[in-house]
Amino acid sequence: MRFHSRSPDATQAAAGLLAASLPGDGLLLVLSGPLGAGKTLFAKGLAEGLGVDPEAVTSPTFAICSEYDLADGRRLAHLDGYRLESAAELESAGFLDLLVTGTIILIEWGERFRDALPADRIEIQISRPDETPTHRRLDAVASGPTAARALAEWGSKLVGEIGRQPELPEEKDG
Amino acid sequence: MAAAVVRGGTEILSSVVQGQVEVHEPYGGVVPELASRDHVRCVSAVVEAALAQAGVPSHELTAIAVTAGPGLIGSLLVGLSFGKALAYRLGVPMVGVHHLNGHLASAELADASLRAPYIGLLTSGGHTALYRIEADATPQLLGETRDDAVGEAFDKVAKLLELGFPGGPAVSAAAESGDAAAVRFPRPMVNRAGFDFSFSGLKTAVALEVERRAERGALGAADVADIAASFEAAAIEVLVSRARQALREQGIGRLTVVGGVAANRRLRAEMANAAVEDGFEVSFPPPALCTDNAAMIAAAGSQLLARGDRHGLDLNSFSRGSGPL
Numbered sequence: 001m002r003f004h005s006r007s008p009d010a011t012q013a014a015a016g017l018l019a020a021s022l023p024g025d026g027l028l029l030v031l032s033g034p035l036g037a038g039k040t041l042f043a044k045g046l047a048e049g050l051g052v053d054p055e056a057v058t059s060p061t062f063a064i065c066s067e068y069d070l071a072d073g074r075r076l077a078h079l080d081g082y083r084l085e086s087a088a089e090l091e092s093a094g095f096l097d098l099l100v101t102g103t104i105i106l107i108e109w110g111e112r113f114r115d116a117l118p119a120d121r122i123e124i125q126i127s128r129p130d131e132t133p134t135h136r137r138l139d140a141v142a143s144g145p146t147a148a149r150a151l152a153e154w155g156s157k158l159v160g161e162i163g164r165q166p167e168l169p170e171e172k173d174g
Numbered sequence: 175m176a177a178a179v180v181r182g183g184t185e186i187l188s189s190v191v192q193g194q195v196e197v198h199e200p201y202g203g204v205v206p207e208l209a210s211r212d213h214v215r216c217v218s219a220v221v222e223a224a225l226a227q228a229g230v231p232s233h234e235l236t237a238i239a240v241t242a243g244p245g246l247i248g249s250l251l252v253g254l255s256f257g258k259a260l261a262y263r264l265g266v267p268m269v270g271v272h273h274l275n276g277h278l279a280s281a282e283l284a285d286a287s288l289r290a291p292y293i294g295l296l297t298s299g300g301h302t303a304l305y306r307i308e309a310d311a312t313p314q315l316l317g318e319t320r321d322d323a324v325g326e327a328f329d330k331v332a333k334l335l336e337l338g339f340p341g342g343p344a345v346s347a348a349a350e351s352g353d354a355a356a357v358r359f360p361r362p363m364v365n366r367a368g369f370d371f372s373f374s375g376l377k378t379a380v381a382l383e384v385e386r387r388a389e390r391g392a393l394g395a396a397d398v399a400d401i402a403a404s405f406e407a408a409a410i411e412v413l414v415s416r417a418r419q420a421l422r423e424q425g426i427g428r429l430t431v432v433g434g435v436a437a438n439r440r441l442r443a444e445m446a447n448a449a450v451e452d453g454f455e456v457s458f459p460p461p462a463l464c465t466d467n468a469a470m471i472a473a474a475g476s477q478l479l480a481r482g483d484r485h486g487l488d489l490n491s492f493s494r495g496s497g498p499l
Contacts, residue, residue, distance in 0.1 A: 034381065035330050035333065035334055035377060035378075035381050036334075036374075036377050036378030036379075036380070036381035036382070037378075038378075040321050040322070040374060041321075041374070055320055055370075056495075058318075058319060058320060058321055058322070058323075058494075059321055059322045059323070059326060059374070060494075061300075061322070061323075061326050062245070062299060062300025062301070062323060062326065063244055063245050063246055063247075063300065063493045063494055064246045064493075065246075065247065065493055066493055066494045067493060067494075092248055093246060093247070093248060094247050094248055128382075128385075131386070133378075133379075133382055
């Protein structure tokens with residue numbers, strides 16, 4: 001799925017709609033994009049959609065992992081792989097402990113450790129398609145059945161609530 | 175991983191920091207405190223070195239202060255577990271310390287004449303925050319960053335400009351020959367009420383500028399210098415402006431700047447200018463106390479112990495916020 005965001009607020013709102021599309025037992029979200037693309041902003045939107053104060057969500061680059069307890073008993077784990085060099089360091093940061101039912105995991109720079117990640121996941125790539133400073137393109141791909149259902153739900157919410165038609169990607173594998 | 179022996183909360187008998195900068199430098203990391211397995215390997219050696227340098231046998235220790243958070247859980251757990259075990263074996267009290275309160279305590283450790291109340295500006299790779307410090311009380315958080323820490327911004331700009339690590343000194347060195355007025359980068363949040371910071375938008379603006387110039391050809395040394403200088407000017411102006419605002423609105427005439435970015439020369443110079451203009455006093459602990467160290471944790475722990483604070487062996491580490499502290 002592809003979505004064009006024309007402002008930071010739209011990116012944050014889109015992430016909030018993803019939050020409302022996630023299954024009750026959790027899912028892995030891999031977020032990638034260059035420095036300054038808006039990954040932490042996306043995390044703020046996701047957290048807000050899950051009932052967490054977005055102002056409390058800051059860059060996890062320093063602590064590697066920030067955890068938030070949700071009102072419904074679930075948990076949000078916001079990770080940053082920026083400082084990690086290997087899957088072993090990801091594991092050392094406690095990644096395996098997070099893979100439990102009810103935890104939504106959002107990992108920035110996680111595409112660097114694909115082999116160490118569960119297969120059922122949504123990968124979201126944020127990019128700047130042109131020189132407009134606030135224009136971002138979000139490309140999301142699901143791999144695995146749970147992720148595919150959540151992605152389809154997210155797509156329909158984006159169409160319905162933001163009123164923008166997400167473009168269908170030329171090809172997708174999930 | 176670091177260990178220190180401090181007497182009376184103010185006298186540093188030893189302070190050992192197990193430098194991991196070399197280990198992580200190739201990765202362009204931010205803070206050299208990554209792998210908990212490295213911590214497991216070196217915790218005993220670091221503690222023993224601190225005791226040996228102080229000339230203090232472990233049975234003479236009267237209390238143990240240990241960092242409980244925030245930070246990387248795995249690394250924190252190593253230190254916390256070791257601290258608990260040591261306190262248990264020696265039969266002395268243990269107190270968990272908030273890493274940021276440790277940074278703030280470095281000010282009084284460096285300058286025994288410093289008296290509360292004062293404003294503490296904490297600037298590091300993981301945190302950027304303003305505190306009001308009163309005697310015998312937990313530092314009061316006035317405001318903090320809503321996204322990136324200022325040191326993190328320096329590190330990431332260093333990466334965008336393909337400068338070395340650590341990013342702070344690398345950006346400052348590149349900035350020396352640059353024109354700070356070359357690019358008018360945003361000064362996020364400075365005109366908003368409250369004391370919060372934001373550095374993510376500034377980082378994005380630098381990324382856009384790098385991209386814009388790269389489209390016209392590879393970045394030359396002059397481009398890098400101008401962008402570094404303009405970025406540094408913007409980041410420092412935000413810190414100085416927020417600190418002045420805090421002093422003014424809180425009616426306090428004393429400021430201390432702690433954390434790794436306190437070593438930045440432009441920050442020191444501009445804060446000193448502001449101090450003259452506004453009539454406040456400012457101090458910066460020496461760099462060895464500004465970067466992460468254990469002496470500041472001991473100093474903060476001594477303050478807690480003096481107030482009667484103790485923690486049980488069930489104390490847990492935490493990644494963000496203030497956890498159980």
